[in-house]
Amino acid sequence: xxxxxxxxxxxxxxxxxxxxxxLIGVENTLGTLIxxxxxxVLFSNAKTLGFKNPLIDRVLEQVERxxxxxxxxxxxxxxGMTLILSLTPPLYxxxxxxxxxxxxxxxxxxxxxxxxxxxxxEHKTWRGLTSFIAFSSIPAFSFLGFKGIAYAFVLGLIExxxxxxxxxxxxxxxxxxxxxxxxxxx
Amino acid sequence: MLTENLTQLVTISSNIINQNLPIIxxxxxxxxxxxxxxxxxxxATLALLVSAYLATLLLNLNWLATFEIALPFSIAMIFFASxxxxxxxxxxxxxMISASSIQTLGAGVSxxxxxxxxxxxxxxxxxxxxxxLNE
Numbered sequence: 001x002x003x004x005x006x007x008x009x010x011x012x013x014x015x016x017x018x019x020x021x022x023l024i025g026v027e028n029t030l031g032t033l034i035x036x037x038x039x040x041v042l043f044s045n046a047k048t049l050g051f052k053n054p055l056i057d058r059v060l061e062q063v064e065r066x067x068x069x070x071x072x073x074x075x076x077x078x079x080g081m082t083l084i085l086s087l088t089p090p091l092y093x094x095x096x097x098x099x100x101x102x103x104x105x106x107x108x109x110x111x112x113x114x115x116x117x118x119x120x121x122e123h124k125t126w127r128g129l130t131s132f133i134a135f136s137s138i139p140a141f142s143f144l145g146f147k148g149i150a151y152a153f154v155l156g157l158i159e160x161x162x163x164x165x166x167x168x169x170x171x172x173x174x175x176x177x178x179x180x181x182x183x184x185x186x
Numbered sequence: 187m188l189t190e191n192l193t194q195l196v197t198i199s200s201n202i203i204n205q206n207l208p209i210i211x212x213x214x215x216x217x218x219x220x221x222x223x224x225x226x227x228x229x230a231t232l233a234l235l236v237s238a239y240l241a242t243l244l245l246n247l248n249w250l251a252t253f254e255i256a257l258p259f260s261i262a263m264i265f266f267a268s269x270x271x272x273x274x275x276x277x278x279x280x281x282m283i284s285a286s287s288i289q290t291l292g293a294g295v296s297x298x299x300x301x302x303x304x305x306x307x308x309x310x311x312x313x314x315x316x317x318x319l320n321e
Contacts, residue, residue, distance in 0.1 A: 030289070037296070038295070041263070045268075045272075069266065079295075080300075082295060082296040083296035083297070086290075086291075086292030163311070164311070165303065166303060173300070
């Protein structure tokens with residue numbers, strides 16, 4: 001498994017989705033995400049049942065972490081982005097997707113070899129946390145100003161909570177709940 | 187005349203299905219709970235109820251619409267890696283057609299997929315905390 005490639009794809013997918021929102025609108029992007037999500041889940045189920053496809057197997061070999069559910073990372077990423085795009089206003093949605101893609105991607109890329117771990121979670125590092133906040137603050141600020149930086153900071157901290165829940169889901173669910181608290185009525 | 191009658195028949199049938207869909211889905215859930223031996227089913231279903239309710243609050247959605255989409259998806263995910271999965275997924279795709287908006291659809295599908303993951307995490311955490319005994 002190539003972790004760098006995995007994280008670069010993670011960031012790239014986020015950039016593509018944000019571009020799609022600008023180019024074809026929220027509804028068409030949402031439709032595309034739902035379609036891809038269902039196809040992804042179907043492929044994952046088929047693969048678990050023993051279906052073999054040389055191309056998919058090779059891709060999974062390169063980017064999969066060896067989890068129980070094939071393509072789990074991609075499924076949770078797409079499910080998270082679909083949840084955000086469905087339940088938050090468009091400007092908030094692209095900000096949150098940029099934090100999910102850039103923040104989570106860079107925190108793993110930068111933090112994986114660091115030694116200084118967080119006192120509340122030994123699997124996460126200080127370098128990963130600061131990378132999450134620093135890198136995701138850039139697009140978040142450009143979309144939502146200082147509120148975007150606040151989102152990056154809070155979601156960066158939430159991502160370090162030791163919950164055994166996939167980061168993509170933890171960030172997405174928290175982002176939707178926080179947005180509800182901030183915007184009150186969506 | 188025949189076309190009009192047929193259209194009327196289709197409308198009446200779809201209304202009956204739509205009106206009874208929650209009950210059908212509830213029965214499906216109970217059946218899944220009884221027959222499934224997989225861990226986390228109950229927690230996942232409870233988590234689904236809560237998350238569907240939250241989605242309703244968040245988007246001012248027709249909660250039944252979100253719930254109708256989320257529930258079969260969630261059950262399909264619980265039956266992950268089985269042939270039953272396809273049947274449940276087909277059911278959910280049929281229900282998707284009745285979605286009132288793309289936002290409802292997106293919320294329903296994503297909540298349905300996310301819920302079993304959250305349910306599993308919850309059950310693991312509860313076990314870790316020692317609130318219930320390990321199997």
